[in-house]
Amino acid sequence: MALLQDDPQHTTPAVGTPDLVTDAPSAEPAPSEETLxxxxxLLAAHPVADGHNGLARAIRSAPWSDIELGESTLDTDIPRLRAGGVGAQFWSLHPGPSDTGCAVSGVLEHxxxxxxxxxxxxxxxxxxxSSGEVGDARCCGRIASLLGPAEAPAIGSSLGTLRALHALGVRALTLTGTDWAPPTGLTRFGQEVVREMNRVGMxxxxxGTTxxxxxxxLTVSRAPVVLTRSGAHALTPHPANVPDDVLSALRENGGLCMVPFDAARTGSSVRDVADHLDHVRSLAGPGCVGLSGTYDTGAxxxxxxxxxxxxxxxxxxxxxxxxPEADLARLTWENLQQVLRDAEFTAKAAQERRGPSTARIEELDA
Known part of the structure; x- marks a missing residue:
């Protein structure tokens, strides 16, 4: 698969130009140069660990893209990741609206x-x-690349497929779009999926769930959960946003609400996004809030x-x-690292207690 192709009609912006990485749009007041x-x-010391980026899907419609030098047709390229202070990125494996066919094949292609x-x-x-490899990448000046989240239809009703995707590197799964995670909660098989995710470290x-x-x-999981692109429902009543009681429950779970840069979910300005971060921090605590650029998702x-x-x-x-800088360091880097470490610790303990689950949906949800 060619990642870079020449296109005579395609032009790449000059890296480092003010329009690319420095000037804020005139529609919103820019911060002072001193604050910026x-x-x-701060980002050089505490880089962003971002929860969701759709580049793997978006680039299919722009196969000539050059993400090394700079790419005006996309939201994401390496120069802008560097300029934004990104140190770790979850690359979304979600299918697009036009994607058809087998869900697992779509995830494998991503x-x-x-x-x-x-x-x-x-x-x-x-x-x-792993969390250790995320830290190693940062120490080497690389952007740690994590696989996920994938959507639950990719595993169907097979815990074996779940384990196979984990073996391929998938580290997060979104519990939407399946019979075992309906709007009313989780079926018995759905609960077993969560337990097996805890056991393998996914x-x-x-x-996007109800x-x-x-x-x-939250009742079933012994490992921290994440919401990779959700704001506060109390501020913006979008169906993908989180109610206050769930935000409060995240504190005990040690989970993470990663607030997206999505106008539909968190408002049309930087201040609106900051309001969501303030709200999540006040209810869940500074250890339970993170960032989700949601770039190249069409938002x-x-x-x-x-x-x-x-x-x-x-x-x-x-x-x-x-x-304070301590809370900003948690927001950008430390909280997601802590979630990954806790998931690995939970998995190690679970694997010492039991082997792979052999549960089948027809047995539990009959």
């Missing part, structure tokens, strides 16, 4: 693409399958957060609101 410089210094992309740019990207992603399913998963962008180079504008806004 502080934000960039895995193949992400692995090929990482292999093509070894000076910038490094595949990471993170449970609850974004509050009933969120509550059911409308809030204000200055228009591409993967824009994270400093949000950090500048939070600095102006008085967020």
């Amino acid at each position: 410089a502080r934000a960039r210094e 895995i193949d693409y992400v692995r090929a992309m990482v292999g093509a740019y070894p000076e910038a990207l490094r595949l990471a399958l 993170v449970v992603d609850l974004s 509050p009933e399913t969120m509550r059911a998963a 409308a962008r809030p204000g200055a957060l228009r591409d993967a180079g824009s994270y400093p504008y949000l950090i500048a806004e939070l600095l102006d609101r008085g967020w």
